[in-house]
Amino acid sequence: MSTCLIFPGLNGLMRRADRGRFIELPEVQEYFKRAEAALASRLNLTVNLNQLVQKEKDEIYAIENLSLAAVIICSIQCGVYKKLESAGLKYDWLMGCSLGDNARAIAAGSYLFEDAVVNHVHFTKNIEGVDKIGANIGVAAKVSHPFSSEDMAWFEEIGTDASHLTPRFLNIGGRFKELQLIRERAKEKRWAVMPILDYPAHSRYIAPYVEKVEDEYRTVSMTAPQKRIFSSLSCKELKQPEEIREEILLCITKTIHWHRAIETLVSEKNVTEFINIGPCRSLSGMMKDIPVDAKLTEASELIFTEEAAD
Missing domain, CATH: 3.40.366.10 (Malonyl-Coenzyme A Acyl Carrier Protein, domain 2)
Incomplete structure (x- = not known):
């Protein structure tokens, strides 16, 4: 132990x-x-x-x-x-x-x-301007319906970066327009969406600042x-x-x-x-x-x- x-x-x-x-x-x-x-x-x-x-x-x-x-x-x-x-x-x-x-x-x-x-x-x-690129959100699925491989593929397909924190909770960094797509899909899937940070943490979109x-x-x-x-x-x-x-x-x-x-x-x-x-x-x-x-x-x-x- x-x-x-x-x-x-x-x-x-x-x-x-x-x-x-x-x-x-x-x-x-x-x-x-x-x-x-x-x-x-x-x-x-x-x-x-x-x-x-x-x-x-x-x-x-x-x-x-x-x-x-x-x-x-x-x-x-x-x-x-x-x-x-x-x-x-x-x-x-x-x-x-x-x-x-x-x-x-x-x-x-x-x-x-x-x-x-x-x-x-x-x-x-x-890091001025990093908050103009996008944001970081949390997305929670129902306990009975955790995120599937198809869901994860969709997040990748639309150009967001999803950290798989638990089977039913994701931390997602992305640009504003892609995050809006997630909010729209969340209504259909009955996901809960919550703001976390006002910049796209854990995503490719802040790579220029790191470089x-x-x-x-x-x-x-x-x-x-x-x-x-x-x-x-x-x-x-x-x-x-x-x-x-x-x-x-x-x-x-x-x-x-x-x-x-x-x-x-x-x-x-x-x-x-x-x-x-x-x-x-x-x-x-x-x-x-x-x-x-x-x-x-x-x-x-x-x-x-x-x-x-x-």
Whole structure:
């Protein structure tokens, strides 16, 4: 039996409850201070993360603040991880979902926190216009009618990129006109459609923004992981710093195979428990739709139960 820690992505601050769940932890505040100091000293950028995280969702996720939202999420995840590790938590694997790959790499000892924060802000500073291309949506099918191979072929045929997160939930990045086709088809299929991000994350359509920085990004320093990393992009263990670095870049434009990664960890790596680092619970909600025999535990349950006992 083994345990895997899971790190959610950029949707981590969508709900007010998620934004406030771990903010008061001293470990999180420590990472906020470290992030602010690194941005000030290396990019001459003065920010107050505690002030930003108190804003409304639309302001936090505005294009001009998007990189800082990512910094907040990464800082919270690193603080939560430090709290759990200090308490003696035993685990075997680390897996991130999209942006969560950064905190996952930091937790594994592959990536320095300050480097991750500074690099993310630096490499995403010229993304003006990305919200004019398209968007990222969630599409949920009925429990009784999960997405078929024909459905997946149709999404590909119309030129969208669908990440298969569970048998009945997709994260889809695409241009506005193709996303409208999905909304129209959803009425016929009785799918639920929900907005996620105001730019086409995990799709080919933001490749031009990635291509501008990929040569410089490949000079980013990473080391071999000290903890075992599993990829939700390639569904395999990552052992080399080069592949860890490459996948952090690739997950911006490529689809994620979350439920296949979960199934592989359970069937091939004997994972029997997943611990959601947070701050959001989107990955927890998806677990009930993935056909595996594994326990899901919230990091918040472990942290606040222990504090109450003290």
